[in-house]
Amino acid sequence: MAKKIIVIGSGAAGMSAASSARAADPEAEITVFTEDRDVAYSPCMIPWVLEGKSTWDNMIMHDPAWYAKERNIKIITETKVESAVNDRAKDGTVTKHVVAGGVTYEYDSLVLATGGKVFIPPIEGTTLPGVFTVRTVKGGQEIEAYLKKSQKIAIAGAGVIGLELALALVNIGKDVTVIEMMDQVIPRIADKDMAEPVQKYLEEKGVKFMMKTPVQGVIGKDKVEAVNAGGVECPCDMVVFATGVRANTDLAKELGLDIGQLGAICAAPTLQAYKRGRLCPDIFVCGDVLQCQSAVYDGPTMSQLGSSAVKEGRVAGSNAAGKTLQFGAVASPWVSIIGDKQIAGTGMSLGLASWYGVNTVTGKATGKTRARYYPDGKELTVKVIADKLTHKIIGGQILAGEEATGRIDWITAAVISGMTAEEFLVRAENAYCPPTSQVRDVVFAAVENLVANLQ
Amino acid sequence: MAKKIIVIGSGAAGMSAASSARAADPEAEITVFTEDRDVAYSPCMIPWVLEGKSTWDNMIMHDPAWYAKERNIKIITETKVESAVNDRAKDGTVTKHVVAGGVTYEYDSLVLATGGKVFIPPIEGTTLPGVFTVRTVKGGQEIEAYLKKSQKIAIAGAGVIGLELALALVNIGKDVTVIEMMDQVIPRIADKDMAEPVQKYLEEKGVKFMMKTPVQGVIGKDKVEAVNAGGVECPCDMVVFATGVRANTDLAKELGLDIGQLGAICAAPTLQAYKRGRLCPDIFVCGDVLQCQSAVYDGPTMSQLGSSAVKEGRVAGSNAAGKTLQFGAVASPWVSIIGDKQIAGTGMSLGLASWYGVNTVTGKATGKTRARYYPDGKELTVKVIADKLTHKIIGGQILAGEEATGRIDWITAAVISGMTAEEFLVRAENAYCPPTSQVRDVVFAAVENLVANLQ
Numbered sequence: 071m072a073k074k075i076i077v078i079g080s081g082a083a084g085m086s087a088a089s090s091a092r093a094a095d096p097e098a099e100i101t102v103f104t105e106d107r108d109v110a111y112s113p114c115m116i117p118w119v120l121e122g123k124s125t126w127d128n129m130i131m132h133d134p135a136w137y138a139k140e141r142n143i144k145i146i147t148e149t150k151v152e153s154a155v156n157d158r159a160k161d162g163t164v165t166k167h168v169v170a171g172g173v174t175y176e177y178d179s180l181v182l183a184t185g186g187k188v189f190i191p192p193i194e195g196t197t198l199p200g201v202f203t204v205r206t207v208k209g210g211q212e213i214e215a216y217l218k219k220s221q222k223i224a225i226a227g228a229g230v231i232g233l234e235l236a237l238a239l240v241n242i243g244k245d246v247t248v249i250e251m252m253d254q255v256i257p258r259i260a261d262k263d264m265a266e267p268v269q270k271y272l273e274e275k276g277v278k279f280m281m282k283t284p285v286q287g288v289i290g291k292d293k294v295e296a297v298n299a300g301g302v303e304c305p306c307d308m309v310v311f312a313t314g315v316r317a318n319t320d321l322a323k324e325l326g327l328d329i330g331q332l333g334a335i336c337a338a339p340t341l342q343a344y345k346r347g348r349l350c351p352d353i354f355v356c357g358d359v360l361q362c363q364s365a366v367y368d369g370p371t372m373s374q375l376g377s378s379a380v381k382e383g384r385v386a387g388s389n390a391a392g393k394t395l396q397f398g399a400v401a402s403p404w405v406s407i408i409g410d411k412q413i414a415g416t417g418m419s420l421g422l423a424s425w426y427g428v429n430t431v432t433g434k435a436t437g438k439t440r441a442r443y444y445p446d447g448k449e450l451t452v453k454v455i456a457d458k459l460t461h462k463i464i465g466g467q468i469l470a471g472e473e474a475t476g477r478i479d480w481i482t483a484a485v486i487s488g489m490t491a492e493e494f495l496v497r498a499e500n501a502y503c504p505p506t507s508q509v510r511d512v513v514f515a516a517v518e519n520l521v522a523n524l525q
Numbered sequence: 526m527a528k529k530i531i532v533i534g535s536g537a538a539g540m541s542a543a544s545s546a547r548a549a550d551p552e553a554e555i556t557v558f559t560e561d562r563d564v565a566y567s568p569c570m571i572p573w574v575l576e577g578k579s580t581w582d583n584m585i586m587h588d589p590a591w592y593a594k595e596r597n598i599k600i601i602t603e604t605k606v607e608s609a610v611n612d613r614a615k616d617g618t619v620t621k622h623v624v625a626g627g628v629t630y631e632y633d634s635l636v637l638a639t640g641g642k643v644f645i646p647p648i649e650g651t652t653l654p655g656v657f658t659v660r661t662v663k664g665g666q667e668i669e670a671y672l673k674k675s676q677k678i679a680i681a682g683a684g685v686i687g688l689e690l691a692l693a694l695v696n697i698g699k700d701v702t703v704i705e706m707m708d709q710v711i712p713r714i715a716d717k718d719m720a721e722p723v724q725k726y727l728e729e730k731g732v733k734f735m736m737k738t739p740v741q742g743v744i745g746k747d748k749v750e751a752v753n754a755g756g757v758e759c760p761c762d763m764v765v766f767a768t769g770v771r772a773n774t775d776l777a778k779e780l781g782l783d784i785g786q787l788g789a790i791c792a793a794p795t796l797q798a799y800k801r802g803r804l805c806p807d808i809f810v811c812g813d814v815l816q817c818q819s820a821v822y823d824g825p826t827m828s829q830l831g832s833s834a835v836k837e838g839r840v841a842g843s844n845a846a847g848k849t850l851q852f853g854a855v856a857s858p859w860v861s862i863i864g865d866k867q868i869a870g871t872g873m874s875l876g877l878a879s880w881y882g883v884n885t886v887t888g889k890a891t892g893k894t895r896a897r898y899y900p901d902g903k904e905l906t907v908k909v910i911a912d913k914l915t916h917k918i919i920g921g922q923i924l925a926g927e928e929a930t931g932r933i934d935w936i937t938a939a940v941i942s943g944m945t946a947e948e949f950l951v952r953a954e955n956a957y958c959p960p961t962s963q964v965r966d967v968v969f970a971a972v973e974n975l976v977a978n979l980q
Binding site for chain 1: 537541566567569570573578579583584585586794820830831832833834835836839850851852853854855856857858859860861862867869871896897898899900928929930931932933934935937938939941942944950951952953954955956957958959960961962964965966969
């Protein structure tokens, strides 16, 4: 009999899981439940669509009809899974089903890709018309519609989504203020010295910033009229919360799955969930709801990135269909393109390292993305971070006018192989051609500086 | 007393060695001998200067006066080192000197950075006016002058320098034919399937190719009038040999140093040379004259790249001044920018693997450099090669419209860490932002294909 596989969630993780399950088992009955209206898109695209660089239609790669026809995957949209059961009674009978829209669906394997919820601080006024989050196409379209009657926009949170959105909105003529609790943009994953040039660039483009300022309330009668920013009432027409994502563990808790210290679901390398310390053979976890293992620190970490979600979904979905793939520990490389600036990072920032109790030494260098004698080279600053005890490279950050992505992937590969700074200088290599790199890439200069500082 | 360090050769390796020796020892007397007129430039720039994208002045970063003033390094240009001695007599007396321009110079440490000579096949007519190689600024300027009275240009050799030059010359209106002995462009380091699109692109740009055709002679009375290409007389005004580089081991042989099976100088990881199997404590080797160790095969390889030369020079020069740095085994990543096409590679090509007796399995995938829904993404084809026995990734090649360099450096890092194809899928990660990558980069798709083919 065909295996019944149920996937809950239609984000990058869920859809990747469903497609991978199909690739692994051509016969399985695969059903995806989602509260969303749309599937198979990258929410990271939303700022660019709002700016007019792409369209909603374009950013949605496939619709449920396509999945039904091409991949024989049934997608039930705009439907909340109300409950999920996975119980083994003393007499050996196993009850495995979910309930959605009042209907009970049995499963053999369950993939939890329930994602995250944008964290909205527990303050007044967040349900007023004019308050938004950046998470779904539907939400993006609501922002687009509301923008037509809005001029002054407050964005709560200076993470990469907040900043990308801020630039998109000033580019279409809006008056944008970013309100951030911390004293730097891109807090947590970028260091202050690397993040400051991005803030300065955005200020030159017209974005205003209120730093070290918590959003303490949204003010308005029938709709947003102002925001309380650290006690100051700032008039605005809209507030967008880009204040980070919390794992959505409601169903996991109902299923009795083990939740880790970071508030997300624990899983084995096969991405099987645990229940009271024992592996669940038939529940798999992927996406923003998963607690990962760190590749640079012997402990848990979160990796709420689209790239991680797709990779996790592939493992969870394949294994739900009977394979035994593994998902490794993560360095979680990220990159954000903010106008002419690219900022990228991998592994631990100084802030994260300090949080985890790691003593650090840093190296930094500045140069060009191209040979100095080749025209139009862009600025390139590379920072690398080592563990002071082991000399291993545990993180890196790049600020560049171009080609940050490949370089951060390169540093990531060094980080996950556990290379020390000294070993990097002995063994690492870079390809050279005048139009795309210096003969000795700036990454090397940064590591040389790191090795000098380690001595 | 100040240590006397002599560097022979002023290419990327020699100048990197001299500067690194200075950084390691502020007091040393450092002298560089070179037959060249200019120093401190990247010969890889020559095609772009001939095309007018940069100038000779621009591509020379510093002149000897700058080195004298800023780094206290004496450079003796246009001077051949006639002989070199490093002898220990039975009574313990040590004779260490070089002779140049009839003058004897003693040294404490000697750095051999004698580079390579462009291999010109032993055929008739190669000394005629109108025959050139692409190796020095002076040679480049001679090409530039001769181009003024030349329309039909034959380039012998379809390696990356030959192809970059061919495109530069058609771009300034010349009639260019590339003559290649093998049945593909970029033979040896690129596989035929990856190289063919580059040839096709160049053909569309107007470059003509004669493949599987050896250059058998240069024809002319007082200057080049034609080239004998596989027995066919092809009229032309100029012939440029871009037929590869052979290590220039004349002085090494005179010094009695061990020459390896690939015809270049053997050295330890400290880049100290050997003499009859014993380390020479005071002779260091770097650049095109060095025989390297392969990072993917337990044996020797050549790495005649500017990036390798700079890295080796840093080690050889520092150690000549008393440090104990090491130079690791090489994967030798390379990249060539040919108009709108970028081609890059690392580790072993199929041809090299077969030469070394390695059984291979390949994986290949095609996609875009950006998210599919972000505008202006360029084509991206990635090929990865594994050792069939160990499943280790031993090479990769990329053909792309942009951003090949960082991706090949990423694959290189995986290769030198000895990662298997299966482990890559478990542990590797890529940063994602719609304008610079797919959420799961094409590199992953290629490795997935590789893993499927390994099963």
